[in-house]
Amino acid sequence: MCGIVGYVGKKQATPILIDALKRLEYRGYDSAGVAVLTDKGVEVYKTEGRISELEAQLPDINGLCGIGHTRWATQGAPTTINAHPHVSGNISVVHNGIIENYNELHKFLNNEGYEFVSETDTEVLAHLTNMYYKGNLVSAVIQGLKKVKGTYAAAFLCGDSKQVVAARKESPLIAGIGNGENFIASDVTALLKYTRDIVYMHDYEIVSLAGGQIQLYDFWGNPAKTHIDSIDWNIEAAEKSGYPHFMLKEINEQVTSVHDIMMGRVSKLNGDVALDEIKLSMEEIQNLERIVIVACGTSYNAGLIGKCLFEGLAGIHTDVEVSSEFRYSNHVLGDSTLVVAISQSGETADTLAAIREAKNYGCRAIAITNVVGATLAREAENIFYTRAGPEIGVAATKTFTSQLVALYLLAIYFARIRKRMDMDRSKRLLASLTQLPGMIQQILNSKDLIKKQAVRFSNAKDYFFLGRSLNYPVALEGALKLKEISYIHAEGYAAGELKHGPLAIISKDTPVVAIATRSPTYDKMLNNIREVKARGAQVLAIADLNDAEIDKNADAVIRIPVTDELLNPVLSSVVVQLLAYYSAYALGCPIDKPRNLAKSVTVE
Ligand code: M6R
Numbered sequence: 001m002c003g004i005v006g007y008v009g010k011k012q013a014t015p016i017l018i019d020a021l022k023r024l025e026y027r028g029y030d031s032a033g034v035a036v037l038t039d040k041g042v043e044v045y046k047t048e049g050r051i052s053e054l055e056a057q058l059p060d061i062n063g064l065c066g067i068g069h070t071r072w073a074t075q076g077a078p079t080t081i082n083a084h085p086h087v088s089g090n091i092s093v094v095h096n097g098i099i100e101n102y103n104e105l106h107k108f109l110n111n112e113g114y115e116f117v118s119e120t121d122t123e124v125l126a127h128l129t130n131m132y133y134k135g136n137l138v139s140a141v142i143q144g145l146k147k148v149k150g151t152y153a154a155a156f157l158c159g160d161s162k163q164v165v166a167a168r169k170e171s172p173l174i175a176g177i178g179n180g181e182n183f184i185a186s187d188v189t190a191l192l193k194y195t196r197d198i199v200y201m202h203d204y205e206i207v208s209l210a211g212g213q214i215q216l217y218d219f220w221g222n223p224a225k226t227h228i229d230s231i232d233w234n235i236e237a238a239e240k241s242g243y244p245h246f247m248l249k250e251i252n253e254q255v256t257s258v259h260d261i262m263m264g265r266v267s268k269l270n271g272d273v274a275l276d277e278i279k280l281s282m283e284e285i286q287n288l289e290r291i292v293i294v295a296c297g298t299s300y301n302a303g304l305i306g307k308c309l310f311e312g313l314a315g316i317h318t319d320v321e322v323s324s325e326f327r328y329s330n331h332v333l334g335d336s337t338l339v340v341a342i343s344q345s346g347e348t349a350d351t352l353a354a355i356r357e358a359k360n361y362g363c364r365a366i367a368i369t370n371v372v373g374a375t376l377a378r379e380a381e382n383i384f385y386t387r388a389g390p391e392i393g394v395a396a397t398k399t400f401t402s403q404l405v406a407l408y409l410l411a412i413y414f415a416r417i418r419k420r421m422d423m424d425r426s427k428r429l430l431a432s433l434t435q436l437p438g439m440i441q442q443i444l445n446s447k448d449l450i451k452k453q454a455v456r457f458s459n460a461k462d463y464f465f466l467g468r469s470l471n472y473p474v475a476l477e478g479a480l481k482l483k484e485i486s487y488i489h490a491e492g493y494a495a496g497e498l499k500h501g502p503l504a505i506i507s508k509d510t511p512v513v514a515i516a517t518r519s520p521t522y523d524k525m526l527n528n529i530r531e532v533k534a535r536g537a538q539v540l541a542i543a544d545l546n547d548a549e550i551d552k553n554a555d556a557v558i559r560i561p562v563t564d565e566l567l568n569p570v571l572s573s574v575v576v577q578l579l580a581y582y583s584a585y586a587l588g589c590p591i592d593k594p595r596n597l598a599k600s601v602t603v604e
Contacts, residue, residue: 001027001072001096001186001598001601001602001603002069002071002096003029003096003190004067004069004166004173004184004186005021005024005068005155005183005190006094006155006166006183006209007066007067008065008164008182008209009064009065009178009180009212010064010181011181012061012062013037013061013063014063016183017034017036017068018051018054018058020068020183020185020190023190024186024190025051025593026592027070027186027187027600028394028593028599030072030073031046031049031079031082032047032049032050032053032054032070033047033069033071033094034068034069034085035067036061036063037159038062041090042159045057045058046069046080046084046085048079048080065162067092068094069083069084069095072598074098075098075102075120075121076118076120077119081117081118081119085157086122086125090133090159090160091126091133091140091157091158093122093126093129093154093156093157094155095122095155096186096602097153097170097602098121098603099121099122099124099125099152100149100150101147102121102150105148106124109127109128114127122154125154125156128143128144133158137160137161137163137208138165138206138217139221141154141165141206142206142220145167146219151171151602151603152167152169153166153168153169153172153173165208165209166184166206167205167206167207168201168202168205169203170352170602171347171603172347172374174187174201175199175207177195178194180212181194182209182212183209184207187600188390189392196230196231197230197231198229198230199227200227200229200373202378204218205224214226229372229373231372238390245591246392247397247485248591249393250392250398251578251581253389253398254397254401255440255441256437257386257388257399258401258570260387260388261386261387261388261402261406261409262409265409266409266430266433268427268430270423271423273413273416273426275413277382278382278410278413279382280338280364280382282417284364285417286418287336288336288337289316289317289336290317290319290337291316291318291319291338292318292320292333292337292338292340292363293307293341294323294326294355295320295322295323295342296323296343296350296601297396298344298400299342299344299400300320300322301474301477301480302407302473303320303340305404305569306410306411308470309408310410310411312411312566313411313415313421313566314420314421315420321354323351323353323354326354333358334361334362335362337358337364338363339354340365340367340410341366341367341368341376342368342369343369343374344369344370344371344386344396344399344403345369345374345599345600346367346370346377347374347375347376349601349602349603350604351376352379355367355376359379364381365381365382366382366384366410367380367382368384368403368407369385369386370385370386370387370388370402372385384406386405391599392599393591393592393599394594394597394598395484395594397481397577400477400573401574404569405436405570408429408566408567409433429567432564433567435563436567436570439563443574443575444574444578446558446559447582449558450558450575450579451582453540454585454586455582455583457538457583458583458587460510461488461489462509462510463479463489463490463491463511464491464502464511464532464537465478465492465512465515466492466493466494466498466515466528467492467495467515467525468494468521468525468528469519469520470566470569471515472492472493474572475492475513475515476492477573478490478492478515478580481577482583484580485581485583485584486587495524495525496528498528499531503531507535507536510537512537512538512539513539513540513541513542513576514532514539514540514542514554515541515542516529516541516547516554517543517560517572518547519565526549529541529554530553538555539555540554540555541553541556541557541558542559542560542576543557544559544560545560560572
C-alpha cells in the first residue's frame with residue numbers, strides 16, 4: 001500500500017524523506033516521489049519503479065521541509081505521471097487512500113478551470129486545496145477535504161511557508177516528535193531512526209508541522225489535544241540484523257515472539273491465564289452464545305484454528321468469516337455474540353469495516369493485532385496485542401504464530417471461566433505452550449533438511465498441501481505462503497475433500513505436503529497419503545519426531561518435536577514457512593516484496 005512521509009526541521013529534508021520511504025518499501029509500491037521546499041520554491045521529483053531509481057535522478061536539493069510517497073497503483077497505471085506528489089499551483093500533495101467521489105470532483109474542478117494531468121484520484125486533492133488556499137494551509141486542506149468522500153492519509157506542502165499539513169480518514173497516519181524537527185509517516189517503522197515519540201492520528205484530525213512545533217486540529221479547524229505515545233520498538237528490530245531477508249529473520253524471531261506474547265499472561269503454577277486487557281465480565285463470558293472471527297489472508301487462517309479452539313475448549317459456537325465477505329453479507333448478530341477481529345497490521349480496510357459492521361449490531365469486540373495504536377486497536381474495546389515486534393516481510397510469519405498463541409490463551413481463558421476445563425488440563429496445556437519456543441528452535445536447527453526438500457521441488461508448477469482438523473488451516477497457510485513469495489501455484493485442501501475433485505489433477509508432477517502429526521485423524525491422513533501416492537505424487541510429510549509409521553508412507557519426512565496435539569499448528573507452520581522461503585530463494589524471487597502485494601491492505 002502507498003506510504004507517505006513528511007519532514008519539517010533543521011536538517012536537509014531529502015535524505016530523511018528517502019530514508020523514511022525506504023523503510024516503508026515493505027508495504028509494496030510501484031513508483032515513488034518527493035517534493036521539497038527550496039529557495040526556488042517547491043521542487044518535485046518522481047519516477048515509476050524503485051526508490052533507488054528516484055534517488056539516482058535527484059540533484060542536490062537544499063531544503064528543510066518536504067513530503068514523500070511510495071505509490072501502490074489503484075486508480076491509474078504505475079507511471080511517472082501518476083506517481084505522487086501531485087501539484088496544483090503552489091500546492092503539492094501525497095496521498096494514501098481512495099477518493100470515491102472522484103468523478104464528481106473532477107467535473108467540478110474542470111468547470112472551475114483546473115486541468116488534470118494524471119489519471120489518479122489524488123490529483124483532485126491538489127486542485128481542491130489550491131482552490132481554497134488563501135494563505136492558510138490548514139484551512140484550505142480542511143475546506144478541500146470537506147468535499148471529499150472516501151479514505152485518505154494525505155500530506156500537503158505549500159510553496160509559501162516551511163510547513164507540512166497532513167490529515168487522516170481511515171488510512172494510517174502518525175506524527176513523530178523530534179528535537180526541533182517533526183515528521184509524519186504511514187507507520188512507525190519509517191520514523192524509528194529519528195524518534196520514538198509518536199502521535200497516532202485519529203480520523204478527521206489534521207496535523208500541522210511548522211517552526212519546530214506540531215499542532216493538531218479537528219475537522220472544524222479548532223486546536224485539538226495531542227497524545228504522545230512512546231514506542232518501545234527499536235531500529236535494530238526493524239533492520240535485517242545480518243539475515244538476507246526480513247522474512248528469514250522474522251521466521252527465526254519466533255523463538256522469542258512466541259515467548260514474549262505469553263509473558264505476564266500465563267501462570268503455569270495455578271493453570272490460569274491472566275488477560276487484563278479483556279474487559280468482558282465473567283458473566284458476559286459465561287453467557288456468550290457465539291463468536292464470529294473476522295480476518296483476511298494469513299490472519300483468516302489463524303482464525304480457522306481459533307474456531308477449533310473456541311469450540312473444542314470453551315464450547316462456544318464459532319464462525320470464521322473473510323472480512324471482505326462479512327461486510328456485505330446479511331447477519332444474525334446480537335449482544336451475546338463476540339466478534340474477534342484478527343489483523344497483524346490493524347489497518348486492513350476490510351477487517352476494520354467488518355468490526356464496525358458487527359458493532360452496529362451491538363456485538364462485543366476483541367481485536368488481536370500486532371501494532372500498538374493501529375486503527376483496529378481504537379475500534380475495539382478489548383485489545384490483545386501480540387507483541388511480535390515489527391514485521392517487515394510482506395509474508396506474515398511471526399505474527400501468525402503469535403496470533404495462534406493469542407487464540408490459545410483466549411480459548412483457555414474462556415474455557416476456565418465457563419468451567420469447561422479443569423485446572424490440571426489447563427496447567428498441562430500452559431506448560432506445553434511455554435515449551436514451544438525451544439521446540440521452534442529445534443525446527444530452525446533442521447532448516448537444511450527443509451531447504452533440501454524446497455530446492456528439490458522448486459521447479460514444480462503446482463503444489464498441494466493437505467491436512468485434517470487443526471492441520472487443515474496450516475495446509476491453507478502453507479499454500480498461501482508458497483504462492484505468495486515463490487509464485488508457484490499451490491492449493492491447501494482438507495485431505496478428506498481430495499476425492500471430491502482435486503484428486504483429478506494429482507500426478508507425479510504435483511508435490512504434496514501432508515501435514516500428518518498425531519491426532520485422532522492420523523490414520524485417515526495416512527490413507528490420503530496413499531491415495532496421492534497411488535497417482536504418482538511425491539509426498540513430503542510433516543510428522544512427529546517419534547512417528548515410525550510415516551516413513552513407510554511418505555517419500556520424505558520433516559519431523560517436529562512432540563507436543564500437545566492442539567499445539568502442533570504452531571510447529572508445523574514454521575516448517576511450511578521455511579519451505580516457502582527456501583523455494584522462493586531457489587527461484588530467485590524478491591522474497592520480502594512479492595509482486596502485486598502490499599504488507600498492509602488499507603484500501604478495499
Ligand atoms: O494485517 P492483516 O493481518 O490484516 O493482513 C491480512 C492479510 O493481508 C495478510 O495476512 C496477508 O495474507 C499476508 N501477507 C500473507 O502472508
